Amino acid sequence: MSDLAPATDRRDRPVAPAVPTTGVTPAPVQSPRARATERTIGVLALVGTAFTVWLGLWVTPPDRTQGDLVRLVYLHPGVAWVALYLAFGLAAVSSVLYLWPRTRSLFWDRLAAAAVEVGVVFNVCTLVSGSIWGKPTWGVWWAWDARLTLTAVLLVLFLGYLAIRRVPAEPEVRARRSAFVALFAVLDVPLVHFSVNWWNTLHQGATVLNPGLTLKIHGSMAWTLLLGFVALTLAFVWMLLVRYRIGVLEDWLDANELGAALVERRSEGAGASAGAAGSAPIDPVGVA
Amino acid sequence: MWRDAALVAGKDLRIEARSRVALAQVAPFGIVALALFAFALGPDRAVMAKGAPGLFWVAVLFCTVLAVQRSVSVESADGARDGLRLSGIDPAGLFLGKAAAVGAQLLVLEAILVAGVVVLYGARIEVPWMVVVSCALGTVGLAVTGTLYGALSAGVRVRETLLPLLLLPIAAPVLLAGTRIWQAAMVGGTPADGTQWLRLLVAFDAVYLAVGVILFGPIQETA
Numbered sequence: 001m002s003d004l005a006p007a008t009d010r011r012d013r014p015v016a017p018a019v020p021t022t023g024v025t026p027a028p029v030q031s032p033r034a035r036a037t038e039r040t041i042g043v044l045a046l047v048g049t050a051f052t053v054w055l056g057l058w059v060t061p062p063d064r065t066q067g068d069l070v071r072l073v074y075l076h077p078g079v080a081w082v083a084l085y086l087a088f089g090l091a092a093v094s095s096v097l098y099l100w101p102r103t104r105s106l107f108w109d110r111l112a113a114a115a116v117e118v119g120v121v122f123n124v125c126t127l128v129s130g131s132i133w134g135k136p137t138w139g140v141w142w143a144w145d146a147r148l149t150l151t152a153v154l155l156v157l158f159l160g161y162l163a164i165r166r167v168p169a170e171p172e173v174r175a176r177r178s179a180f181v182a183l184f185a186v187l188d189v190p191l192v193h194f195s196v197n198w199w200n201t202l203h204q205g206a207t208v209l210n211p212g213l214t215l216k217i218h219g220s221m222a223w224t225l226l227l228g229f230v231a232l233t234l235a236f237v238w239m240l241l242v243r244y245r246i247g248v249l250e251d252w253l254d255a256n257e258l259g260a261a262l263v264e265r266r267s268e269g270a271g272a273s274a275g276a277a278g279s280a281p282i283d284p285v286g287v288a
Numbered sequence: 289m290w291r292d293a294a295l296v297a298g299k300d301l302r303i304e305a306r307s308r309v310a311l312a313q314v315a316p317f318g319i320v321a322l323a324l325f326a327f328a329l330g331p332d333r334a335v336m337a338k339g340a341p342g343l344f345w346v347a348v349l350f351c352t353v354l355a356v357q358r359s360v361s362v363e364s365a366d367g368a369r370d371g372l373r374l375s376g377i378d379p380a381g382l383f384l385g386k387a388a389a390v391g392a393q394l395l396v397l398e399a400i401l402v403a404g405v406v407v408l409y410g411a412r413i414e415v416p417w418m419v420v421v422s423c424a425l426g427t428v429g430l431a432v433t434g435t436l437y438g439a440l441s442a443g444v445r446v447r448e449t450l451l452p453l454l455l456l457p458i459a460a461p462v463l464l465a466g467t468r469i470w471q472a473a474m475v476g477g478t479p480a481d482g483t484q485w486l487r488l489l490v491a492f493d494a495v496y497l498a499v500g501v502i503l504f505g506p507i508q509e510t511a
Contacts, residue, residue, distance in 0.1 A: 156457040167444050177510045191461040
């Protein structure tokens with residue numbers, strides 16, 4: 001099939017429209033309603049985060065044993081929740097939905113990609129905030145504890161996902177590749193979970209997501225913690241929406257870049273010659 | 289499916305028998321890795337004997353990456369991948385065959401590396417069957433995941449750098465389990481500790497074998 005092709009992989013490259021005859025398709029535009037939703041969620045996330053900061057740093061009391069260090073509890077579990085459960089869970093579900101033939105649509109692929117990218121950011125924040133907490137309480141920046149290890153392994157797995165997404169390919173091929181990588185990674189999570197648990201456990205038990213969902217802290221601290229979860233979740237949703245929109249635009253650009261550039265150059269040429277000759281109407285599409 | 293698997297595995301092993309890439313390049317690389325670990329951890333044989341289980345598995349992981357690269361690259365020339373797909377071979381059979389060939393090569397490498405850690409690090413194995421079983425199960429897991437990622441990255445020009453990034457983190461449970469089983473099987477270890485890790489390896493193998501058998505057809509289409 002590819003006998004006549006040079007040794008490099010042709011299918012590796014995004015296939016631009018061979019000869020753009022009719023210029024470019026117009027860039028996808030966000031509907032006013034979608035824009036309003038996105039902005040509302042963004043503002044809510046900002047306000048929620050500001051309130052969490054205020055409550056967490058000034059209103060709530062210091063802890064009896066951990067002192068001011070306890071204030072990290074308003075940030076760290078929330079960030080971890082977003083990264084490990086929301087983002088990577090969403091990425092897993094949408095990747096499977098993409099692979100399932102009946103629900104196959106680039107929507108799920110872009111959603112998974114956006115979720116992973118935002119999730120990786122939150123994952124790094126989890127590790128960094130955990131480190132800052134770990135140094136004074138455990139005495140070390142990093143411990144090879146089960147949960148820490150699992151978080152780190154997840155980060156590396158999804159960095160692999162982002163790496164394979166960066167490989168240029170047709171949108172469908174890229175979507176398929178990435179969905180498989182996400183699926184393999186997700187299947188690995190329970191195995192890594194068990195192995196690192198048997199390997200080493202040091203981390204304190206879950207504060208919120210423990211069996212029975214009973215909060216182990218009370219009063220203003222619990223409310224601040226809850227608000228932090230909500231604010232961070234909203235921030236995640238906002239970043240997800242923005243990243244999804246950028247993903248759509250990127251795909252549009254990939255498909256239309258060459259055509260748009262050609263149209264531009266042709267109109268330049270037409271403009272120059274028209275200016276020199278002093279003749280009037282210029283064909284805007286550049287067919288002439 | 290089984291017949292196709294045997295055909296594909298036979299083909300890959302014949303290529304290996306004639307080109308000797310695994311034996312002449314990957315196996316010496318494994319020995320080099322063992323020597324480097326020894327340089328890194330100093331000449332104290334007690335330290336090296338203690339670290340032997342983990343170092344053995346790290347060396348195996350590195351060799352797996354190389355063996356998988358080779359397994360992919362034999363298909364990349366002359367449109368061999370398209371030829372295989374056109375030949376009507378069952379995708380599941382192709383998957384099992386490729387994985388079996390990689391696994392067979394890995395088993396030979398592991399035999400060499402076991403001899404290496406026993407001789408060079410002074411590792412003393414007390415329960416040989418556990419070592420053998422862990423190698424067998426670990427090899428299945430590594431060969432299977434390696435073949436899956438090999439197929440996923442087959443059409444990608446940055447394959448050489450992408451494959452380790454994808455494969456090595458996925459294989460973390462194999463490294464942990466293999467190391468722990470070995471530690472249990474060493475002189476001074478408690479063999480009873482090894483059984484739950486053996487179960488983990490079985491689960492790992494089962495999950496990725498099933499994924500490969502079911503999904504290898506669609507995975508090939510990504511290349």
